[in-house]
Amino acid sequence: IMRWNKNIRLSCAYLFRIKYNGKYLLVKGNRIDQYQPIGGVYKYYASFNELKTKLEIEDEEEINFYEEGDLRQITKGKYLEKFLDWFDTKKNREVTVIRELIEELHIGEISIEQLIKSMQIEYLKTVKEEIKFSKHFQVDELKIFNIYEVRIPDETLAEIINNDKYSLVEAGEINKLCFMKKGLSTKISETSKYII
Template sequence: MKGSWIFFFSILVVCFLLSLVGSFSNFFASISTSIIASVIIIIVSFVFKNYGKINLYLRSKFILRNKYIRVSISYLFRIKIDQKYFLVKGNRISQYAPVGGVYKRYVDSLGIFRELEVLDDNLIPIDKSSKDDLRVRVKGKYLMEFISWFEKGHNREISGEREFYEELILSGILPKEKFPYINYSLIKRKIDRIRFDEHVNSDQILIADIYDLNLTTEQLEAFRGLVTSSDLYSFETEDSINRLGADRKNLPIGRHTKWTI
């Protein structure tokens, strides 16, 4: 991001110098005008394609520069069975949400975490389950560098199979013999805006990879064979998810569930 702005600024300086020369020569004036027009088109295109990150960059680097921002980076599975979405009950928060969870980091990440002054999350107690979660606190001035580290995929978990296995196989919801492996593809990466969250009493940003689960015929039938009502899981329509479960009396649906539809 920083390098891109330096590049654009350098081009504009060159164009300005050419325009000065152009005052003495129509030839240089014509060239500088063409270059400036091209640069404007490039900048507009760049801003349009990266608007979300530019806004994130400005807010984190300037407004929240010295404040810690809570960062939670996860992966979510979109599991659609016959026009309904399969959700599971959360272990920590009493709500229905997509199968998935927070990515883990590996021990080799300690160096970059020290460099970026990353702190552990202070909301959820660190235990065997939450140890090494990518649910941390990062100063605004380092947020873009932290996101860049995550996007490179180094020294961190890159698979979604762990949470799938824990939530659906170990729990006994689905039979292990029909799920010796899973196939899934990345739909999108959702980077939410920084917002103050009253529940965590902090500025927070949520990032999630949305995966589409590609089921075999046997695996699809295993989902279809589940009962339609259970305390552990739920099949929900798109309308119900958009309303976060307000149309029914049981547990609510997590806000981030909307990202999967």
């Protein structure tokens, strides 16, 4: 009610818990200098456009963070409940989470087919953060994360993680939001705590 006519930025994403030898796999961010869980933003489909218009939803304009079809959008507070109800139906949007895994983990000699056949993906939970003001975007923001556990055979994962863009970290390091890499304190994203 308080935000009835105020803009709210929506970000609907998924994150993966991937463990190897008891540690959590994080990947170096492309847009922000930090390590974070592998994951991605859900995409919406053309069939969403009618509801998008009805709920006065606008795509985010910041090019650095938005790609076409991302569920990173702006709406008014009065439409928030209807948006959340729609999101929970899983209609008009991406429901598989394999796309981002293929983009992030298809390294070297491992084929996509081998990767897909060897892994198990299990839903763990949904995290809906409290609405809070984003200093970066200068608007109130609601972030939703679906958390999945991905089990990949150790021999496959060992091939993948032999790359500087990945790091294996302890739960305690995630809680501290930093770890040591090559003698330097290295930032871990706030969202990493959701995969513990």
